[in-house]
Amino acid sequence: MAKVAMKVNGKQMSGDVEDRTLLVDFIRDTLALTGTHIGCDTSQCGACTIQLNGRAVKSCTMLAAQAEGADIMTIEGLAQGDKLHPVQQAFTECHALQCGFCTPGMIMASVGLLKDTPKPTDEEIYHGLEGNLCRCTGYINIVKAVKRASQLMAG
Ligand code: FES
Ligand code: FES
Incomplete structure (x- = not known):
């Protein structure tokens, strides 16, 4: 296990991950941000798409450890209070x-x-x-x- 830290929806967050933990699993299971979905296990469906350092990325295609220090936005971070994006x-x-x-x-x-x-x-x-x-x-x-x-x- 190793600690990873990243900014998620404007807040600094961290957690312990295994080397093989996918970023999507870290987002859903550790950070409990379950708006990011998992629809396949073949990097095909895009249900897991997030913004990573300003680019759309399928979060099942990378390891949580690779996102160390990154700036991430998930669907939960898009709206500004009650105002939808x-x-x-x-x-x-x-x-x-x-x-x-x-x-x-x-x-x-x-x-x-x-x-x-x-x-x-x-x-x-x-x-x-x-x-x-x-x-x-x-x-x-x-x-x-x-x-x-x-x-x-x-x-
Ligand atoms: S879960 Fe299908 S592309 Fe990531
Ligand atoms: S998969 Fe049902 S709305 Fe797209």
Whole structure:
């Protein structure tokens, strides 16, 4: 066991991990931030997507120890009090979720996409979210939501 420390949603957090502990397991099991989901064991689904040092990352693809000193944001860190993040707001407005299992990962990936491409085309959204799977196949409204978020973020 070794101690890892990182900033998570603006707060310094730490915990003991084994060398083989995945970052997603550390986030869910040690930090109890269960909004980050696990949908596969093959790095395919994107349900575990978080922001790590400002980039969207699948948190099942790295070890907790590799995140030592990192600045992490999970879905729980997006809203400001009662005020939803524009991407959360847009997903709500556009009914971009059905069961909601993929939604935290979709939102975190969308935040990353909009950071790099503030006004994405449909093609850029397909490409930007191609690492995230929705088993309810609600992709049309997800694309609408990313466009709506782009509008909201542009003010
Ligand atoms: S749980 Fe990480 S990609 Fe599926
Ligand atoms: S809303 Fe059900 S998996 Fe995407």
